[in-house]
Every structure is written in structure tokens, then in C-alpha cells.
Amino acid sequence: MSSLRAKIQDVFNEPACEQNRGKDAKARKEGCSKPLTPGAAAGGCAFDGAKIVLQPITDVAHLVHGPLACEGNSWDNRGAASSGPTLWRTSFTTDLTELDVVMGQGERKLFKAIREIKEAYGPPAIFVYPTCVTALIGDDIEAVCKRAAEKFGLPVVPVNAPGFVGSKNLGNKLAGEALLEHVIGTVEPDDAGLYDINILGEFNLSGEFWLVKPLLDRLGIRVRACIPGDARYFDIACAHRARAALIVCSTALINLARKMEQRWDIPFFEGSFYGITDTSEALRHISQLLVKKGADPEILGRTEALIAEEEAIAWKKLAAYRPRLEGKRVLLNTGGVKSWSVVHALMEIGIEIVGTSVKKSTVEDKERIKQILKNDNHIFKQMAPRELYAMLSERKADILLSGGRTQFIALKAKTPWLDINQERQHPYAGYDGMVELVRQIDLAIHNPIWRQVREPAPWDCQPALREELPRTKSETASLHVVQEFAGTTADDFGEC
Template identity: 65%
Template sequence: MSEALKARIADVFNEPSCDKNQAKDATERKKGCSKPLVPGAAAGGCAFDGAMIALQPLTDVVHLVHGPLACAGNGWDGRHSASSGSRLFRTGFTTDMSEMDIVMGNGEKRLYRAIREAIARHNPPAVFVYATCVPAIIGDDIDAVCKHATEKLGTPCIPINAPGFAGSKNLGNKLGGEALFEHVIGTIEPEVVTGADINVLGEYNLSGEFWQVRPLLDRLGIRVHACITGDAKYRDVASCHRVGLNMMVCSTALINVARKMQEKYGVPYFEGSFYGIGDTSESLRMIARILVRRGVDASLIDRTEALIATEEARAWARIEPYRAALQGKKVLLYTGGVKSWSIVAALQEIGMEIVRTSVRKSTDEDKDRIKVLMGTDAHMVNTIPPREMYAMLKRGDADIMLSGGRSQFTALKAKTPWLDINQERHVAYAGYDGMVTLVAELHRSLTNPVWQELRRPAPWEVTDREAERTALLESAC
């Protein structure tokens, strides 16, 4: 690992806006938050994967992976981020390094040629170059190559130094954010500036989720300058430093970007959520209050309250037909980060009971919010082994499990309804409309007649039981 990368990782670990970091002494703070990765343990993602997740939703740039082909294939487009315009981000670019490139030291030349070819074919506003383990180990200087390519070709080439061995996926999120702040944000001045401009950080527009929220802000006259990075354009992100407010959707990912924008450009930030009716309303209120404090017309607060009242009434009216069937149903929520509390709040609104919620990748602030919502930390768990999870579901401790795709087979083996709540899903759950969709999906899963059929004994099992009963009766006689 290069000294520059070590210094950047140390800077990310020394994040003053992180509650967990503030509680440590200087020695512990330098050690960082992430546990070292075990060779071969790829589950959960690496730093390269995290950087790709954070930055790939930038839709109009070339995302060029410098490394073997497998790195590009393994980390490509796992989040279904939607675009309203360019689809260049859906095209895979890689230098496809071979053993010969490694032995002969041709990595940097191969990278420059790939950048030149990508620019010649697609004419993107920028090229993002991702380092992987192999070029990082052999010492390829992607910073120098990107600087040279920018000067020679006239297109910004952004080095993303987040090789997989550097650490966890969450570290990769932050290293991707560091690259944005260092090389992109502030490099272009916006053409239009209004007092009601905001950025939304840590929102990736999964399955078009943010498109369910943006119309609400538009109706209030609040302009989303950049969604970082869902459905984002390079120019919007490069000029996003003149807004009046940053809203953090997931603080574990890009808190470093929000904090540095506040220090350098004076842009305040807060953390909110667009999952659930109550949290969506509270986020809209917070945006309005902060913008009014920064000079926007005070009527924004009244208009926000009127919008909230209208949308809440409309959402509850659409949810009412499902309420009786979902009331009191028990949920095992196995996710992490901001969803560990935002989904809890959403489910409690419709009367469902949370038996467990995982707090993987959750901050101390996330955990405090769970305690406020649920009254105790007894329901919080870090991880649940598959065997224990299966036993819980088999016993009927939960009526449905909400998790990512990797846990679905445990629920299906236990013949328990399951709903995808993580990034691989194809259904949008954000905002008021998203909450109605979530309720409808929960109802559809819980009332699906297939579960009753699955739990019914098979014909041969019934025959075996009848034979045993007959044998017992005959022996008794």
C-alpha cells in the first residue's frame, strides 16, 4: 500500500463528525473503525466494491476499472440505480490486465491507452479510474496517469484510489467520496444559483426511488442541484458547492464529504430519511426550516406543512385497506446502516412489530434512534448466524423477514415470507408513494396462498402418518 493511500485512509478514519470516532482516544482513532479483511473472505464487499457503489450512479461519465477482468465483472452494477438521461454508466470499461502486463510493467501504458480510447469513442465529460488490488500491489501510479491524460486529452480523469485490500466496503464509500471532494466538487461554477438549492448525499436512486421524492421538493420550489450520486451528472456534482443545504441520507457512506463541504464552502448538513410517512414529513420540515434560516421566504414553512398534510392524508387513505391484515404481524429486519432505523419507523407506523433489527454498518446515532423508536436495545443484533435465523423463523418468532438477497434462502427454507429491502431490489420504497408500495408488497407476500400450500404435509407424509396410526391401533387391539 502506498504512503499516499495510507495517509488518505488515516484521514478518513479520523472523521471528527463520526460519533464513534469522537469517543476514542488518539491512539485508538488511528487504528480506524474497520476490521482487517481476511484473504478469501469476499462476502460483504471490499473497498473497491464500496467505491464503485458510491460513484457508479454518476450516469454520464466513463467508469474505467484498472485491473483484471474479474474485478470489473464482480463489482459491476449491483444496485439497479436508475437514470433519466445518459446510460453510459451501464457500459463496462476495464483495462483487462493480464499476467504479461504485470510481469512486463505495462500497466500504466495500458491504462493511458484505455483512457484515450474511451474518450475518443464516447466523449464523456470525465473518466473515473478505479484502482484494484493488482495494479496497487505492483505500484501503478494512477494519479500520475490521470494527471497526464487530463493535460494531454483535455478531459478530467479522476483517480479513485480504493484497491480492495485497503479495507471494507464502507471504507471504499468514503474513499470514493474523498475523490469526489478532492477532484470534482468545486471545479465548475453553477450557471444558476437560487437560495433554495440543495444536495442530497448518499442517495443512489435505487429502482428510481428518488424520483418519488423529487416531485415533492419541486412543488415546494426547492431545487435539487445534485443527488450524490443517484441519477447524477458530472457537471451538477462538480458545481454542487454553492447550494444552501446538504441532506445526508446515509451518514456512514459520505459523512466526510458533507463535513468538508461545510468547512470549505459553508454548506450546512443534516441527516434524514425518506423511508416512511413520518420520516419523509420530518425531512421536508427540516429542509424548509434550514433554508428559511438561510434567507428563503418564510412562507416555505407554511407551504411545506400544507403539502405534508395533503400527502399524508392521501397516503393513509391508500394504506387503510391493508392495515387490518398487517396489524400486529411480526417482522425480522436484517439489514444495516440507515435502514436499520428508518424501516423500523415505517413498519411501526402501520402497526407491525419488529422482533429483531440488525445494526451492521449502523452508527451510534442510528442505534440511538432505534432505542427511541423501540424503547430498548434488546431488539438490536449485529449478525444472526443462518442456523439461528432459521430456528427463529421455523418457530414462528417472525411472520416475515425483510433482508437482502443473501438471506432469502434461509427464510424460504423455513417456509416463511421474505421481502427484499436491500439494494438489489427492483421496487422503490421512498417517499409517500414508496410507503404505499411497501405496504402493498408486505400484504402481497404475507397473504400469498403459496405459504399455506408449502406448510401443508406432502401426500406421502400423510400416508406415512396414517400407516403409523393404523399400526398403533392394531397393536393396541
């Protein structure tokens, strides 16, 4: 537990974070996230955050050491996609019971589970996740993993991030610490080159990284490791031989990027593949870093040629949507890198941004938003459901872009909604992804269902013809029922 406490303090003291550097010593120790209250950890704890970062490593067996219910989020982890192994979709848990806790059988049960996974699946590595229960009873996860690794001849990685230690974001960073301590640098590749890069914080949601990788392939740039989207254990173990790195979501793995730069001299920058301009800038910056690290400068010219070609194709496709979407108002209720990258992307085709949330955004994210919008009134840290509903019902926005948690607010307000968070079904990264995002927005806004649902309900109106025709006794009784249900009187029941 003392080693875990030291890791947490190290993560809190993050020199690469401008916000953290501005704090005094006491505030720095408290970290960036609000402390969890008892009973509020479900779905947003450190364990969940660590699992989100590491689960997309597709050929690894992910073993949760704790009660069965803790392994509830493994299947289809946040919509990440794999081009190969499917072992990551299999749930492994020690299923610790009350009797195991009382009898002190936790460590023995964990060792047995590791052996069974090794014999049945033969994975290149096993990641072990302690939970609140096993951390509180004092199971020595690191000792068991070390003994199992020696016994079975494969890496067994302890991911020391039990839920009670903090927030989901803290779990993201502790997962990065586990990779640094036990995985990255453990294998030396025999094909290291001058055009190898790492991409950090990219989860390959809905397979959207597959829209970006072909662009890098055309430039002769090899992705040594994409952490964690569609990753393989061997690739991550060799990630220390990359020449440069792009970090997509700095709030999750900024500590990993910084320490890899310190240990192996891998320079990094924060970029985005959302939107045409940001995609082009990311490609330019990658090429520039590689040239600084020894690559042939001719890659800069090839990068510009590729950008010009792809931008021309994308703008030609988007031209058909501009007359239909120009001037439409969008409200974003998301966070992190999407809080500014999606804003920039939509403004490129003339869409108006009436508001964007910055709940999970870094200081750098907020500064980018201010530069793009040039108006602080369109930035909100957190909007209550009541305020969100009021804004939508008053038609201050033509569409809401958010995650699944707020979709029903939009539907209740009879406003189009599009999912841009991890549950989305369409990839939005790169040039083709931008076209797809605009296409989905166009489909949502111009769906004829919205005109229909905004019309008055049948019981809120009565054709004049109905008043002229004689009613039977049963018809009169039915009419009174409808009026009572709608909260109206006979006088209110006029023409539509």
C-alpha cells in the same frame, strides 16, 4: 502509496462521527471496520465500496485498471436507476495480464485505454479505479490521470481505493474524498439559487428518488446534486453552490458532508425518506435549513401544506391494509439507515417489530432504534443463519425483511420474505413508497402458497381409504420405497 495512507488516516479520524470522537488516539487510527483477512476481500473490499458510490454517476466512463475479473460488478450497479445516459452501464477495464505486469506495461496500457474511451465515447469525465494488482506493482495512477487530462482535455479522476486497503465502507469514504479533491468545486454554475440543496448517500435504488423529487419540485426546491443516484458529472462539479444538504446514509459519505460544510458553509443533517413521519420531518428540516441560509420564510408554510395534503392521501390508502397487517410480526435483517427508518415506518401502521439488526448502523442509528422500540432485546448486531432459521421456523415472525443473502433461510423455514436491500424491484421511499412497501408486505404474508407449503407432504400421510383397498405387488413395493425415503415405518403411515 504515501498519499493513499494519509487519506486513509484522515478518513479514520472523522470528527462528525460520535463513536469516533469517543475513542482514544490509538483506537481512532484503526478505523471502524474489521480488518480484512487474506482471501476475504471479494465483494466487500474498498474497491467495491468506491465503485458502488461512484458508478451511478451516469454520464461518466468508469475505467477499472486491473485484471478483467475486478470489473465484475458494474452492470446494473446495486439496482440504481438512470433517467438519461447509459454510459455507466458499459464496462471499461484495462484487462491487465501477467505479461503486462512482468513487462511493466500497466501505466502505458492505462493511458491507451483512456485515449480510446475519449475517442469512442467522448464522456464529460473518466474515473479510473486502481485495483490490488496495480497498486501493489506501483503504477502511478495519479500521474497517468494528470497527463491524460492535459493531453485529452477532459477530467480524468483517480479513485485511489484498491481493494486491500480496507472494507467496503472505507471505499465509500475514499470515493467521497476523490469527489472532493477532483470534482466538486471545479465548475461554477450560472444559475445558483437560494433553494438549491444536495442529497448525499441516495442511490436511487429502483428509482425511488423519483418518488421524492416531485415533492421537492412542488416546494420550489432544486436538487443541485444527488450523490450518487442518477447523477451527472456537471451537477456534482457544481455541488459546492448548494445552500443545504441532506445525508441519507451517513456511514457512507459522512466525511463528504462534513468537509463540504467546512469548505463551502453547506449545513447538513441526517434524514430519511422511508415512512410517512420521517419523510415529513425531512421536508421540514430541509425548508428550515434553507430559511436559515436566506430563503423566504414563506416556504415553511408551503411545506406544511404539502405535508398535510400528502399525509392525508397516504393514510387513506394505508387504511385498507391496517386490518390485515395490524399485529403482524416483522423481523428485519438489514442495516444502516433502514435499521431504524423502516422500523419507524412499519410501526406507524401497527406492525410489531420482533427484531432488527444493527450490523452496519452508526451510533446515531442505534440510538434512534432504542427510542423507537424502547426495548434493547429487539436489537441484535448480527444473527447467525442457524439462529435466524430457528426464529423463523418457530413462527416468532410472520415475515422476514432482508437482503437476498438470507432469502433462502426464510424459504427453508417456510416464512414469507421481502427484499428491502439494493436488489429490490420496488421503490419504497416517500409517501407513495411507503404505501408500496405495505402493499408488498401484505401480498407476501397473505400469499396462499405459504399455507400450502406448511401442510404435510403427501408421503407423510396416507388416507384411510388406501388401507382398506387391496394393493397389488407393485403398489406395495412403491409404498415401501416412499416409506423408506421419508424415514417412516408402516405404523407411522397413518391418516392426515
